[in-house]
Amino acid sequence: MISPSTRRAAAKPNAEPPLSRDAVVDRGLAIADTEGLSGVSIRRIAQDFGVTPMALYWHVKNKDELLDAMGDRILEVIQIPSEQTALGSDGLRQLLSVLIDALRRHPGCTTLAQARILQCDTGRQLAEQALRILRDSGFSVQQSSNLARAALQTALVLVADRPGAETAVPEEERDAVMAGKRAALHNLPADRFPNLVECADSLTDCPDESEYYAEGIELYIAGVQSLARRRVVTAG
Amino acid sequence: MISPSTRRAAAKPNAEPPLSRDAVVDRGLAIADTEGLSGVSIRRIAQDFGVTPMALYWHVKNKDELLDAMGDRILEVIQIPSEQTALGSDGLRQLLSVLIDALRRHPGCTTLAQARILQCDTGRQLAEQALRILRDSGFSVQQSSNLARAALQTALVLVADRPGAETAVPEEERDAVMAGKRAALHNLPADRFPNLVECADSLTDCPDESEYYAEGIELYIAGVQSLARRRVVTAG
DNA sequence: ACCTGAACACCGTTCAAGT
Protein backbone atom coordinates (compact mmCIF):
# COMPACT_ATOMS: atom_id res chain seq x y z
CA MET A 1 0.00 0.00 0.00
CA ILE A 2 1.41 3.36 -1.10
CA SER A 3 0.62 6.46 0.94
CA PRO A 4 -0.86 9.43 -0.97
CA SER A 5 2.23 11.54 -0.40
CA THR A 6 4.50 8.81 -1.75
CA ARG A 7 2.34 8.37 -4.83
CA ARG A 8 2.43 12.12 -5.47
CA ALA A 9 6.19 12.25 -5.04
CA ALA A 10 6.57 9.32 -7.46
CA ALA A 11 4.31 10.84 -10.09
CA LYS A 12 6.05 14.25 -9.93
CA PRO A 13 9.81 14.29 -9.29
CA ASN A 14 9.69 18.02 -8.45
CA ALA A 15 7.55 17.18 -5.42
CA GLU A 16 5.09 20.08 -5.33
CA PRO A 17 3.26 20.35 -2.00
CA PRO A 18 -0.47 19.55 -2.11
CA LEU A 19 -2.65 22.50 -3.06
CA SER A 20 -4.34 24.18 -0.09
CA ARG A 21 -5.24 27.67 1.01
CA ASP A 22 -2.32 27.83 3.42
CA ALA A 23 0.13 26.54 0.83
CA VAL A 24 -1.08 29.11 -1.70
CA VAL A 25 -0.64 31.95 0.80
CA ASP A 26 2.86 30.75 1.70
CA ARG A 27 3.82 30.49 -1.96
CA GLY A 28 2.62 34.07 -2.50
CA LEU A 29 4.80 35.29 0.34
CA ALA A 30 7.80 33.33 -0.95
CA ILE A 31 7.44 34.84 -4.43
CA ALA A 32 7.07 38.35 -2.98
CA ASP A 33 10.22 37.85 -0.91
CA THR A 34 12.40 36.86 -3.84
CA GLU A 35 10.85 38.72 -6.77
CA GLY A 36 8.88 41.55 -5.23
CA LEU A 37 5.14 41.90 -4.72
CA SER A 38 4.54 42.49 -8.44
CA GLY A 39 5.81 38.97 -9.11
CA VAL A 40 2.83 37.51 -7.26
CA SER A 41 0.07 36.44 -9.64
CA ILE A 42 -2.62 33.78 -9.62
CA ARG A 43 -1.18 32.26 -12.77
CA ARG A 44 2.36 32.24 -11.45
CA ILE A 45 1.38 30.51 -8.20
CA ALA A 46 -0.66 27.96 -10.14
CA GLN A 47 2.38 27.23 -12.29
CA ASP A 48 4.53 26.67 -9.20
CA PHE A 49 2.01 24.07 -8.02
CA GLY A 50 1.81 22.45 -11.45
CA VAL A 51 -1.87 23.22 -11.65
CA THR A 52 -4.21 25.29 -13.80
CA PRO A 53 -4.86 28.92 -12.63
CA MET A 54 -8.54 28.25 -12.04
CA ALA A 55 -7.67 25.59 -9.46
CA LEU A 56 -6.66 28.37 -7.05
CA TYR A 57 -10.16 29.81 -7.07
CA TRP A 58 -11.35 26.85 -5.10
CA HIS A 59 -9.04 27.76 -2.20
CA VAL A 60 -9.20 31.53 -2.44
CA LYS A 61 -12.07 33.80 -3.50
CA ASN A 62 -9.93 36.06 -5.69
CA LYS A 63 -6.57 37.80 -5.75
CA ASP A 64 -7.58 40.52 -3.29
CA GLU A 65 -8.55 37.90 -0.75
CA LEU A 66 -5.22 36.17 -1.33
CA LEU A 67 -3.32 39.41 -0.65
CA ASP A 68 -5.40 39.97 2.48
CA ALA A 69 -4.59 36.46 3.66
CA MET A 70 -0.89 37.11 3.05
CA GLY A 71 -1.13 40.26 5.18
CA ASP A 72 -2.91 38.33 7.93
CA ARG A 73 -0.28 35.59 7.84
CA ILE A 74 2.51 38.12 8.37
CA LEU A 75 0.81 39.46 11.50
CA GLU A 76 -0.30 36.05 12.83
CA VAL A 77 3.16 35.11 14.09
CA ILE A 78 3.22 38.03 16.52
CA GLN A 79 3.23 37.13 20.21
CA ILE A 80 1.38 39.97 21.92
CA PRO A 81 3.13 41.12 25.10
CA SER A 82 0.96 40.76 28.21
CA GLU A 83 -0.72 43.82 29.67
CA GLN A 84 1.49 43.62 32.75
CA THR A 85 4.75 43.87 30.84
CA ALA A 86 3.50 46.39 28.29
CA LEU A 87 3.23 49.54 30.38
CA GLY A 88 4.21 53.13 29.65
CA SER A 89 6.72 54.11 27.01
CA ASP A 90 8.61 50.86 27.50
CA GLY A 91 5.43 49.06 26.51
CA LEU A 92 5.25 51.07 23.31
CA ARG A 93 8.87 50.15 22.64
CA GLN A 94 8.01 46.47 23.04
CA LEU A 95 4.98 46.69 20.77
CA LEU A 96 7.00 48.38 18.04
CA SER A 97 9.71 45.80 18.46
CA VAL A 98 7.52 42.72 18.06
CA LEU A 99 5.76 44.26 15.07
CA ILE A 100 9.07 45.09 13.39
CA ASP A 101 10.35 41.56 13.99
CA ALA A 102 7.29 40.13 12.27
CA LEU A 103 7.48 42.53 9.33
CA ARG A 104 11.19 41.89 8.78
CA ARG A 105 10.38 38.32 7.75
CA HIS A 106 8.68 39.71 4.62
CA PRO A 107 9.99 43.25 4.10
CA GLY A 108 8.48 43.54 0.62
CA CYS A 109 4.97 42.91 1.95
CA THR A 110 4.55 45.57 4.62
CA THR A 111 1.74 47.20 2.63
CA LEU A 112 -0.22 43.94 2.88
CA ALA A 113 0.22 43.90 6.66
CA GLN A 114 -0.70 47.57 6.89
CA ALA A 115 -4.02 46.96 5.15
CA ARG A 116 -4.89 44.20 7.62
CA ILE A 117 -3.72 45.66 10.89
CA LEU A 118 -7.18 46.74 12.05
CA GLN A 119 -8.90 43.79 10.35
CA CYS A 120 -7.15 40.82 11.93
CA ASP A 121 -7.06 39.79 15.56
CA THR A 122 -3.32 40.10 16.18
CA GLY A 123 -3.23 43.56 14.63
CA ARG A 124 -6.20 44.66 16.69
CA GLN A 125 -4.58 43.45 19.89
CA LEU A 126 -1.45 45.41 18.97
CA ALA A 127 -3.46 48.56 18.29
CA GLU A 128 -5.56 48.07 21.43
CA GLN A 129 -2.45 47.84 23.61
CA ALA A 130 -0.88 50.90 22.02
CA LEU A 131 -4.06 52.90 22.52
CA ARG A 132 -4.33 51.78 26.14
CA ILE A 133 -0.79 52.89 26.92
CA LEU A 134 -1.31 56.26 25.24
CA ARG A 135 -4.65 56.86 26.94
CA ASP A 136 -3.08 55.93 30.29
CA SER A 137 -0.37 58.51 29.58
CA GLY A 138 -3.09 61.14 29.52
CA PHE A 139 -3.45 61.74 25.79
CA SER A 140 -6.90 62.56 24.42
CA VAL A 141 -8.84 60.09 22.27
CA GLN A 142 -7.88 61.99 19.12
CA GLN A 143 -4.21 62.30 20.04
CA SER A 144 -3.96 58.68 21.17
CA SER A 145 -5.47 57.58 17.88
CA ASN A 146 -3.01 59.63 15.84
CA LEU A 147 -0.04 58.56 17.97
CA ALA A 148 -1.02 54.89 17.79
CA ARG A 149 -1.33 55.16 14.02
CA ALA A 150 2.07 56.86 13.95
CA ALA A 151 3.55 53.97 15.95
CA LEU A 152 2.30 51.35 13.52
CA GLN A 153 3.40 53.42 10.55
CA THR A 154 6.83 53.93 12.09
CA ALA A 155 7.31 50.18 12.24
CA LEU A 156 6.02 49.67 8.70
CA VAL A 157 8.18 52.41 7.19
CA LEU A 158 11.32 51.43 9.08
CA VAL A 159 11.11 47.94 7.57
CA ALA A 160 9.77 48.77 4.11
CA ASP A 161 12.16 51.67 3.48
CA ARG A 162 15.26 50.46 5.25
CA PRO A 163 18.20 51.95 3.31
CA GLY A 164 19.29 49.46 0.66
CA ALA A 165 16.26 47.21 1.05
CA GLU A 166 15.02 47.59 -2.56
CA THR A 167 12.26 45.07 -1.92
CA ALA A 168 10.36 46.01 -5.08
CA VAL A 169 13.11 44.57 -7.26
CA PRO A 170 14.01 40.87 -7.80
CA GLU A 171 16.64 39.54 -5.40
CA GLU A 172 19.51 39.27 -7.89
CA GLU A 173 19.22 42.86 -9.05
CA ARG A 174 19.06 44.46 -5.62
CA ASP A 175 22.78 45.01 -5.15
CA ALA A 176 23.14 46.54 -8.60
CA VAL A 177 20.16 48.88 -8.14
CA MET A 178 21.47 50.06 -4.78
CA ALA A 179 24.99 50.60 -6.13
CA GLY A 180 23.51 52.70 -8.94
CA LYS A 181 21.61 54.93 -6.54
CA ARG A 182 24.67 55.37 -4.38
CA ALA A 183 26.85 56.28 -7.35
CA ALA A 184 24.26 58.85 -8.46
CA LEU A 185 24.51 60.57 -5.08
CA HIS A 186 28.32 60.45 -5.06
CA ASN A 187 28.44 62.05 -8.51
CA LEU A 188 26.25 64.98 -7.52
CA PRO A 189 27.87 68.46 -7.76
CA ALA A 190 29.56 68.92 -4.39
CA ASP A 191 29.02 72.69 -4.37
CA ARG A 192 25.21 72.41 -4.60
CA PHE A 193 24.76 69.19 -2.59
CA PRO A 194 27.66 68.88 -0.14
CA ASN A 195 25.61 67.07 2.48
CA LEU A 196 24.00 64.63 0.04
CA VAL A 197 27.46 63.68 -1.22
CA GLU A 198 28.77 63.31 2.32
CA CYS A 199 25.78 61.16 3.29
CA ALA A 200 25.63 59.14 0.05
CA ASP A 201 26.73 55.88 1.66
CA SER A 202 24.73 56.17 4.85
CA LEU A 203 21.59 57.12 2.89
CA THR A 204 21.79 53.97 0.76
CA ASP A 205 23.15 51.38 3.15
CA CYS A 206 22.32 50.10 6.61
CA PRO A 207 25.53 48.90 8.25
CA ASP A 208 23.90 47.82 11.52
CA GLU A 209 20.28 46.72 11.24
CA SER A 210 19.55 46.32 14.93
CA GLU A 211 20.98 49.77 15.66
CA TYR A 212 18.92 51.17 12.78
CA TYR A 213 15.69 49.78 14.18
CA ALA A 214 16.54 50.73 17.77
CA GLU A 215 17.16 54.34 16.75
CA GLY A 216 14.04 54.46 14.62
CA ILE A 217 11.98 53.27 17.58
CA GLU A 218 13.74 55.73 19.87
CA LEU A 219 12.90 58.70 17.64
CA TYR A 220 9.21 57.85 17.94
CA ILE A 221 9.35 57.20 21.69
CA ALA A 222 11.28 60.41 22.33
CA GLY A 223 8.64 62.34 20.40
CA VAL A 224 5.78 60.81 22.34
CA GLN A 225 7.49 61.42 25.71
CA SER A 226 8.18 65.01 24.76
CA LEU A 227 4.55 65.60 23.76
CA ALA A 228 3.40 63.92 26.99
CA ARG A 229 5.51 66.31 29.07
CA ARG A 230 4.14 69.34 27.20
CA ARG A 231 0.63 68.07 27.81
CA VAL A 232 1.21 67.91 31.55
CA VAL A 233 2.74 71.38 31.61
CA THR A 234 -0.01 72.92 29.48
CA ALA A 235 -3.00 71.14 30.99
CA GLY A 236 -1.59 70.46 34.45
CA MET B 1 -7.84 79.96 -42.74
CA ILE B 2 -8.67 77.69 -39.81
CA SER B 3 -6.18 77.40 -36.97
CA PRO B 4 -5.11 73.88 -35.97
CA SER B 5 -6.81 74.10 -32.61
CA THR B 6 -10.10 75.17 -34.21
CA ARG B 7 -9.91 72.33 -36.69
CA ARG B 8 -9.28 69.88 -33.88
CA ALA B 9 -12.18 71.25 -31.87
CA ALA B 10 -14.46 71.05 -34.89
CA ALA B 11 -13.46 67.50 -35.71
CA LYS B 12 -13.93 66.31 -32.13
CA PRO B 13 -16.70 67.93 -30.05
CA ASN B 14 -15.18 66.53 -26.83
CA ALA B 15 -12.14 68.78 -27.35
CA GLU B 16 -9.28 66.52 -26.22
CA PRO B 17 -6.09 68.46 -25.54
CA PRO B 18 -3.24 67.85 -28.00
CA LEU B 19 -1.09 64.86 -27.14
CA SER B 20 2.20 65.75 -25.45
CA ARG B 21 4.42 64.39 -22.74
CA ASP B 22 3.19 66.97 -20.22
CA ALA B 23 -0.43 66.34 -21.08
CA VAL B 24 0.03 62.59 -20.67
CA VAL B 25 1.65 63.04 -17.25
CA ASP B 26 -1.15 65.36 -16.13
CA ARG B 27 -3.79 62.90 -17.32
CA GLY B 28 -2.06 60.14 -15.35
CA LEU B 29 -2.19 62.25 -12.20
CA ALA B 30 -5.83 63.15 -12.78
CA ILE B 31 -6.81 59.50 -13.18
CA ALA B 32 -4.85 58.54 -10.06
CA ASP B 33 -6.61 61.28 -8.08
CA THR B 34 -10.11 60.15 -8.95
CA GLU B 35 -9.74 56.39 -9.46
CA GLY B 36 -6.59 55.45 -7.60
CA LEU B 37 -3.15 54.64 -8.93
CA SER B 38 -4.29 51.25 -10.24
CA GLY B 39 -6.62 53.06 -12.64
CA VAL B 40 -3.64 54.53 -14.47
CA SER B 41 -2.79 52.54 -17.60
CA ILE B 42 -1.26 53.36 -20.96
CA ARG B 43 -4.38 52.14 -22.72
CA ARG B 44 -6.71 54.15 -20.48
CA ILE B 45 -4.79 57.38 -20.99
CA ALA B 46 -4.71 56.78 -24.76
CA GLN B 47 -8.47 56.32 -24.71
CA ASP B 48 -8.91 59.64 -22.87
CA PHE B 49 -6.94 61.34 -25.65
CA GLY B 50 -8.88 59.54 -28.38
CA VAL B 51 -5.70 57.96 -29.64
CA THR B 52 -4.24 54.48 -30.02
CA PRO B 53 -2.16 53.16 -27.06
CA MET B 54 1.04 53.02 -29.11
CA ALA B 55 0.82 56.76 -29.73
CA LEU B 56 1.89 57.34 -26.11
CA TYR B 57 5.18 55.56 -26.69
CA TRP B 58 6.35 58.47 -28.79
CA HIS B 59 6.06 60.82 -25.79
CA VAL B 60 7.08 58.43 -23.03
CA LYS B 61 9.55 55.55 -23.08
CA ASN B 62 7.35 53.13 -21.17
CA LYS B 63 5.00 52.99 -18.21
CA ASP B 64 7.75 53.11 -15.60
CA GLU B 65 9.09 56.31 -17.10
CA LEU B 66 5.58 57.74 -17.05
CA LEU B 67 5.20 56.94 -13.35
CA ASP B 68 8.60 58.50 -12.66
CA ALA B 69 7.55 61.63 -14.54
CA MET B 70 4.36 61.77 -12.47
CA GLY B 71 6.45 61.59 -9.30
CA ASP B 72 8.73 64.35 -10.56
CA ARG B 73 5.76 66.54 -11.44
CA ILE B 74 4.39 66.27 -7.91
CA LEU B 75 7.68 67.48 -6.44
CA GLU B 76 8.34 70.16 -9.09
CA VAL B 77 5.81 72.59 -7.64
CA ILE B 78 7.73 72.84 -4.37
CA GLN B 79 9.28 76.23 -3.57
CA ILE B 80 12.43 75.43 -1.60
CA PRO B 81 12.81 77.73 1.42
CA SER B 82 16.04 79.76 1.34
CA GLU B 83 18.97 78.69 3.49
CA GLN B 84 18.58 81.79 5.64
CA THR B 85 15.00 81.04 6.66
CA ALA B 86 15.50 77.28 6.97
CA LEU B 87 17.58 77.06 10.12
CA GLY B 88 17.38 74.72 13.09
CA SER B 89 14.28 72.78 14.01
CA ASP B 90 12.06 75.52 12.62
CA GLY B 91 13.74 74.93 9.26
CA LEU B 92 12.87 71.24 9.46
CA ARG B 93 9.29 72.20 10.23
CA GLN B 94 9.21 74.38 7.12
CA LEU B 95 10.69 71.69 4.90
CA LEU B 96 8.14 69.16 6.11
CA SER B 97 5.38 71.68 5.60
CA VAL B 98 6.19 72.53 1.98
CA LEU B 99 6.61 68.86 1.12
CA ILE B 100 3.28 67.97 2.70
CA ASP B 101 1.54 70.79 0.83
CA ALA B 102 2.86 69.44 -2.47
CA LEU B 103 1.92 65.83 -1.68
CA ARG B 104 -1.60 66.78 -0.60
CA ARG B 105 -2.39 67.79 -4.18
CA HIS B 106 -2.14 64.10 -5.17
CA PRO B 107 -2.52 62.05 -2.00
CA GLY B 108 -2.87 58.77 -3.91
CA CYS B 109 0.53 59.22 -5.57
CA THR B 110 2.88 59.66 -2.63
CA THR B 111 4.68 56.43 -3.53
CA LEU B 112 5.57 57.94 -6.91
CA ALA B 113 7.03 61.02 -5.24
CA GLN B 114 8.88 58.86 -2.73
CA ALA B 115 10.64 56.96 -5.51
CA ARG B 116 11.82 60.23 -7.09
CA ILE B 117 12.85 62.24 -4.08
CA LEU B 118 16.57 61.60 -4.45
CA GLN B 119 16.37 61.50 -8.26
CA CYS B 120 14.89 64.89 -9.10
CA ASP B 121 16.30 68.32 -8.39
CA THR B 122 13.58 69.61 -6.10
CA GLY B 123 13.68 66.48 -3.99
CA ARG B 124 17.46 66.65 -3.75
CA GLN B 125 17.33 70.28 -2.61
CA LEU B 126 14.82 69.28 0.06
CA ALA B 127 17.01 66.42 1.26
CA GLU B 128 20.14 68.56 1.12
CA GLN B 129 18.56 71.23 3.32
CA ALA B 130 17.30 68.68 5.81
CA LEU B 131 20.73 67.09 6.04
CA ARG B 132 22.40 70.47 6.47
CA ILE B 133 20.13 71.39 9.37
CA LEU B 134 20.66 68.03 11.07
CA ARG B 135 24.44 68.11 10.59
CA ASP B 136 24.49 71.66 11.97
CA SER B 137 22.60 70.38 15.00
CA GLY B 138 25.53 68.10 15.70
CA PHE B 139 24.18 64.76 14.51
CA SER B 140 26.60 62.30 12.92
CA VAL B 141 26.52 61.51 9.21
CA GLN B 142 24.71 58.24 9.89
CA GLN B 143 22.19 59.78 12.28
CA SER B 144 21.56 62.78 10.05
CA SER B 145 20.90 60.42 7.14
CA ASN B 146 18.43 58.35 9.11
CA LEU B 147 16.71 61.40 10.59
CA ALA B 148 16.44 63.09 7.18
CA ARG B 149 14.94 59.92 5.74
CA ALA B 150 12.54 59.82 8.68
CA ALA B 151 11.50 63.41 7.95
CA LEU B 152 10.64 62.68 4.33
CA GLN B 153 8.86 59.50 5.28
CA THR B 154 6.88 61.32 7.97
CA ALA B 155 5.53 63.71 5.33
CA LEU B 156 4.76 60.90 2.89
CA VAL B 157 2.98 58.75 5.47
CA LEU B 158 1.01 61.62 7.00
CA VAL B 159 -0.48 62.37 3.57
CA ALA B 160 -0.82 58.85 2.20
CA ASP B 161 -2.34 57.37 5.35
CA ARG B 162 -4.38 60.27 6.62
CA PRO B 163 -7.37 58.69 8.42
CA GLY B 164 -10.24 58.36 5.98
CA ALA B 165 -8.14 59.11 2.90
CA GLU B 166 -8.76 55.76 1.15
CA THR B 167 -6.85 56.93 -1.89
CA ALA B 168 -6.56 53.43 -3.34
CA VAL B 169 -10.29 53.30 -3.99
CA PRO B 170 -12.30 55.23 -6.64
CA GLU B 171 -13.67 58.55 -5.45
CA GLU B 172 -17.34 57.56 -5.25
CA GLU B 173 -16.72 54.52 -3.07
CA ARG B 174 -14.47 56.25 -0.53
CA ASP B 175 -17.20 57.31 1.88
CA ALA B 176 -18.75 53.86 1.87
CA VAL B 177 -15.42 52.08 2.43
CA MET B 178 -14.55 54.38 5.32
CA ALA B 179 -17.98 53.96 6.90
CA GLY B 180 -17.55 50.19 6.71
CA LYS B 181 -14.20 50.28 8.48
CA ARG B 182 -15.59 52.53 11.17
CA ALA B 183 -18.57 50.28 11.75
CA ALA B 184 -16.27 47.27 12.04
CA LEU B 185 -14.38 48.99 14.86
CA HIS B 186 -17.56 50.10 16.61
CA ASN B 187 -18.90 46.54 16.54
CA LEU B 188 -15.80 45.04 18.15
CA PRO B 189 -16.34 43.31 21.53
CA ALA B 190 -15.99 46.13 24.06
CA ASP B 191 -14.51 43.86 26.71
CA ARG B 192 -11.53 42.81 24.59
CA PHE B 193 -11.04 46.07 22.67
CA PRO B 194 -12.35 48.94 24.82
CA ASN B 195 -9.85 51.46 23.46
CA LEU B 196 -10.36 50.51 19.81
CA VAL B 197 -14.11 51.00 20.26
CA GLU B 198 -13.58 54.32 22.02
CA CYS B 199 -11.20 55.50 19.28
CA ALA B 200 -13.20 54.08 16.34
CA ASP B 201 -14.21 57.48 14.99
CA SER B 202 -10.91 59.26 15.50
CA LEU B 203 -9.00 56.36 13.94
CA THR B 204 -11.05 56.54 10.74
CA ASP B 205 -11.72 60.24 10.33
CA CYS B 206 -9.70 63.42 10.33
CA PRO B 207 -11.89 66.25 11.62
CA ASP B 208 -9.23 68.96 11.28
CA GLU B 209 -6.65 68.39 8.55
CA SER B 210 -4.36 71.29 9.37
CA GLU B 211 -4.26 70.28 13.03
CA TYR B 212 -3.57 66.69 11.96
CA TYR B 213 -0.58 67.71 9.87
CA ALA B 214 0.71 70.18 12.46
CA GLU B 215 0.67 67.51 15.17
CA GLY B 216 2.28 64.95 12.88
CA ILE B 217 5.10 67.36 12.15
CA GLU B 218 5.42 68.22 15.83
CA LEU B 219 5.83 64.57 16.83
CA TYR B 220 8.81 64.28 14.51
CA ILE B 221 10.35 67.60 15.57
CA ALA B 222 9.91 66.80 19.25
CA GLY B 223 11.69 63.49 18.70
CA VAL B 224 14.61 65.12 16.90
CA GLN B 225 14.97 67.82 19.54
CA SER B 226 14.92 65.24 22.30
CA LEU B 227 17.62 63.15 20.60
CA ALA B 228 19.68 66.30 20.01
CA ARG B 229 19.58 67.14 23.72
CA ARG B 230 20.61 63.60 24.67
CA ARG B 231 23.48 63.82 22.21
CA VAL B 232 24.77 66.97 23.87
CA VAL B 233 24.46 65.46 27.33
CA THR B 234 26.12 62.17 26.38
CA ALA B 235 28.86 63.53 24.12
CA GLY B 236 29.27 66.97 25.68
C1' DA C 1 -14.92 18.20 -3.04
C1' DC C 2 -11.67 19.60 -6.20
C1' DC C 3 -9.86 20.56 -10.73
C1' DT C 4 -9.87 21.61 -16.02
C1' DG C 5 -10.92 23.96 -20.83
C1' DA C 6 -12.45 27.49 -23.20
C1' DA C 7 -13.42 32.12 -23.31
C1' DC C 8 -13.51 37.18 -22.08
C1' DA C 9 -11.83 41.61 -21.02
C1' DC C 10 -8.12 43.62 -19.63
C1' DC C 11 -2.69 44.77 -19.34
C1' DG C 12 2.38 46.56 -21.43
C1' DT C 13 5.20 46.42 -25.37
C1' DT C 14 7.54 45.63 -30.12
C1' DC C 15 7.92 46.36 -34.81
C1' DA C 16 6.92 47.39 -39.30
C1' DA C 17 4.23 50.45 -41.72
C1' DG C 18 1.79 54.66 -42.78
C1' DT C 19 1.51 60.17 -43.35
Add this chain to the structure above:
DNA sequence: ACCTGAACACCGTTCAAGT
Protein backbone atom coordinates in the same frame (compact mmCIF):
# COMPACT_ATOMS: atom_id res chain seq x y z
C1' DA D 1 7.97 64.00 -36.40
C1' DC D 2 4.13 61.63 -35.00
C1' DC D 3 0.68 58.05 -35.21
C1' DT D 4 -1.53 53.32 -36.51
C1' DG D 5 -2.35 47.95 -37.15
C1' DA D 6 -1.28 43.69 -36.07
C1' DA D 7 0.73 40.72 -32.98
C1' DC D 8 2.72 38.78 -28.59
C1' DA D 9 3.02 37.58 -23.91
C1' DC D 10 1.13 38.50 -20.01
C1' DC D 11 -2.93 39.51 -16.37
C1' DG D 12 -7.68 38.24 -13.35
C1' DT D 13 -11.97 36.02 -13.67
C1' DT D 14 -16.42 33.40 -15.05
C1' DC D 15 -18.80 29.42 -16.18
C1' DA D 16 -19.85 25.06 -17.67
C1' DA D 17 -17.94 20.73 -17.54
C1' DG D 18 -15.32 16.86 -15.90
C1' DT D 19 -13.89 13.24 -11.95
